[in-house]
Amino acid sequence: MLILKSFFALLFLGLCKALKFPMTYTCATNARQQYDMFFPVQCPKGCASRTYGVWGNGTYTHDSSICRAAIHDGRLTDEGGEVIVYKQPGQTSYVGTERNSIKSSSYGYWRGSFSFTPKIPVTPITCETPVLDKRFALPTDFQVTCPPGCLKSSAKIWGSVIYTYHSSLCKAAIHDGRLTNAGGEVTIFTQPGQPSYQAEERNSVNSSSMDYSHSSFSFTPNVPGVNDPPVSCHITGRDTRFTVQASFNLTCPSGCANFTGNIWGSGIYTHDSAVCRAAIHDGRVTDDGGTVTFYRQLGQPSYIGLKKNSITSNPYAFWRTSFSFTAEVPDPPDCTTTAEDPNFFSQPSFKFFCPPSCADSASNIWGTVAYTSKSAICKAAIHDGRILNADGGIVTVYIQPGQQTYNGTERNSVKSLSFGYWLTAFSFTLNETDDGRHDYVTTISPDHGKGQSKELILLILIILLGLVILLVAYGLWRWHKNRRYGNYSSDDATSAIIPEAVPVEF
Numbered sequence: 433m434l435i436l437k438s439f440f441a442l443l444f445l446g447l448c449k450a451l452k453f454p455m456t457y458t459c460a461t462n463a464r465q466q467y468d469m470f471f472p473v474q475c476p477k478g479c480a481s482r483t484y485g486v487w488g489n490g491t492y493t494h495d496s497s498i499c500r501a502a503i504h505d506g507r508l509t510d511e512g513g514e515v516i517v518y519k520q521p522g523q524t525s526y527v528g529t530e531r532n533s534i535k536s537s538s539y540g541y542w543r544g545s546f547s548f549t550p551k552i553p554v555t556p557i558t559c560e561t562p563v564l565d566k567r568f569a570l571p572t573d574f575q576v577t578c579p580p581g582c583l584k585s586s587a588k589i590w591g592s593v594i595y596t597y598h599s600s601l602c603k604a605a606i607h608d609g610r611l612t613n614a615g616g617e618v619t620i621f622t623q624p625g626q627p628s629y630q631a632e633e634r635n636s637v638n639s640s641s642m643d644y645s646h647s648s649f650s651f652t653p654n655v656p657g658v659n660d661p662p663v664s665c666h667i668t669g670r671d672t673r674f675t676v677q678a679s680f681n682l683t684c685p686s687g688c689a690n691f692t693g694n695i696w697g698s699g700i701y702t703h704d705s706a707v708c709r710a711a712i713h714d715g716r717v718t719d720d721g722g723t724v725t726f727y728r729q730l731g732q733p734s735y736i737g738l739k740k741n742s743i744t745s746n747p748y749a750f751w752r753t754s755f756s757f758t759a760e761v762p763d764p765p766d767c768t769t770t771a772e773d774p775n776f777f778s779q780p781s782f783k784f785f786c787p788p789s790c791a792d793s794a795s796n797i798w799g800t801v802a803y804t805s806k807s808a809i810c811k812a813a814i815h816d817g818r819i820l821n822a823d824g825g826i827v828t829v830y831i832q833p834g835q836q837t838y839n840g841t842e843r844n845s846v847k848s849l850s851f852g853y854w855l856t857a858f859s860f861t862l863n864e865t866d867d868g869r870h871d872y873v874t875t876i877s878p879d880h881g882k883g884q885s886k887e888l889i890l891l892i893l894i895i896l897l898g899l900v901i902l903l904v905a906y907g908l909w910r911w912h913k914n915r916r917y918g919n920y921s922s923d924d925a926t927s928a929i930i931p932e933a934v935p936v937e938f
């Protein structure tokens with residue numbers, strides 16, 4: 433088998449060589465089909481008067497007529513002769529000019545070229561050179577060498593990290609920190625058009641902002657958050673675009689308020705919360721959408737659940753990663769948190785997770801059933817029999833009007849103090865007069881586990897259904913067999929009718 437393969441490989445190589453060597457050159461021959469990096473070409477006479485295209489000056493697109501380009505470049509006369517052709521990389525542009533009675537054409541980017549000298553001059557890039565449409569259309573990346581002194585050039589750039597295609601390449605490279613004012617070589621990566629480009633001052637260069645532009649470029653192949661599809665209402669803080677940078681701007685679409693994605697927290701949200709709904713909850717955008725700044729945050733020991741801007745968030749216990757829309761976030765609730773905590777400012781009710789052992793906290797509580805707003809919520813919740821001291825758990829707090837007196841009592845091994853009039857109170861039931869306590873203890877994962885448990889139940893049901901179908905099928909099979917073979921069954925061997933006696937029909 434191996435020998436056979438080798439034989440065919442050799443045959444193929446031989447064929448290639450045989451086809452390549454006795455090549456006949458005409459005025460139409462170009463460098464496209466050549467596999468060698470340089471090769472001699474024997475040009476016939478009379479190519480000057482032919483019409484085969486030539487693009488470039490000194491360096492020609494690889495689909496240009498070699499023999500006519502050789503005359504253009506002054507290597508041959510119309511008498512023909514031999515020239516050496518050197519294949520060259522694609523150029524960002526080709527200049528058209530008339531030389532030696534041959535007119536060459538201009539062109540933008542073209543992926544392959546050739547010249548008649550091994551070393552070609554690189555297309556000079558000035559401080560003003562933008563990524564032009566044509567150069568831009570084909571390659572996904574290309575290198576340019578920037579001249580020094582572009583910092584002071586008046587060339588404009590639009591965007592930051594990702595720039596519009598008509599921005600100055602070299603100035604953008606300084607803005608992005610890829611080059612200094614001394615210039616040098618940079619690699620440019622083409623990017624799809626962006627809905628908007630951000631103005632920013634970086635490295636002493638001011639960029640301008642711009643709304644949609646259909647093409648763009650950057651100095652890294654993957655711009656975090658930029659190559660991603662647009663943000664949808666479904667996106668949670670788990671999305672990979674949020675894991676790269678500590679903060680960045682994102683634009684939320686409209687209509688996320690009625691989307692069903694859950695959110696946990698207030699001000700700071702668990703990272704599996706729906707980002708755009710959280711932004712509405714936090715009052716950063718309305719349901720019409722808009723731009724918000726996303727900040728990745730550390731995990732919090734407790735997340736608040738409350739209704740804000742028509743969106744209800746869920747409470748939760750510790751969750752390892754979170755996000756917010758401001759760099760600074762309020763402290764999470766703990767054993768000392770009172771109803772006057774800024775987290776709950778002017779909220780009629782809220783929920784949060786109380787850590788265990790709050791009864792041991794030094795914080796005071798005043799009242800029974802209704803507690804002064806200065807009381808420690810978690811301790812009051814133990815006093816009121818809502819959670820067990822050993823477990824902690826989620827409590828629901830209702831803000832109540834001020835009471836004339838707050839009576840101190842001892843309940844569930846927690847002592848409360850008495851107080852006179854205090855302007856705001858809270859309780860763990862909607863009506864402060866309702867004393868119908870039910871000592872419930874909320875388990876730790878009321879919401880996160882919900883979807884999974886539903887799926888589990890469904891799976892069990894499907895398995896059960898499958899078993900029932902199997903049993904019915906087995907029963908039917910048994911019944912059918914009994915009918916065909918009389919009352920034969922394996923445990924009734926004595927009354928067996930021999931199955932072979934039944935004629936088999938085909």
Ligand SMILES: *[C@@H]1O[C@H](CO)[C@@H](O)[C@H](O)[C@H]1NC(C)=O
Pocket residue numbers: 489490527528529
């Ligand atoms: C074309 O190339 C020649 C030789 O290198 C040069 O002198 C001339 O300036 C070039 N023309 C253009 C338009 O670049």
Ligand SMILES: *[C@@H]1O[C@H](CO)[C@@H](O)[C@H](O)[C@H]1NC(C)=O
Pocket residue numbers: 633636637638
């Ligand atoms: C950039 O623009 C800001 C505001 O217009 C200006 O204060 C700052 O000096 C500018 N920076 C440069 C480097 O031009």
Ligand SMILES: *[C@@H]1O[C@H](CO)[C@@H](O)[C@H](O)[C@H]1NC(C)=O
Pocket residue numbers: 630679680681723725
């Ligand atoms: C995000 O947008 C704010 C203004 O809304 C702007 O001040 C900030 O620089 C932007 N940040 C980034 C990383 O673009």
Ligand SMILES: *[C@@H]1O[C@H](CO)[C@@H](O)[C@H](O)[C@H]1NC(C)=O
Pocket residue numbers: 687689690719
């Ligand atoms: C959200 O849904 C509710 C009830 O279905 C509806 O009354 C409300 O107008 C909707 N809001 C938006 C912004 O679509």
Ligand SMILES: *[C@@H]1O[C@H](CO)[C@@H](O)[C@H](O)[C@H]1NC(C)=O
Pocket residue numbers: 837838839
């Ligand atoms: C507090 O105690 C006093 C006297 O025992 C009683 O009259 C009053 O109704 C109590 N107030 C509340 C709010 O329970």
Ligand SMILES: *[C@@H]1O[C@H](CO)[C@@H](O)[C@H](O)[C@H]1NC(C)=O
Pocket residue numbers: 862863866
């Ligand atoms: C709370 O009190 C109001 C009036 O004080 C009453 O209308 C309402 O039904 C009460 N709610 C509950 C849950 O007891």
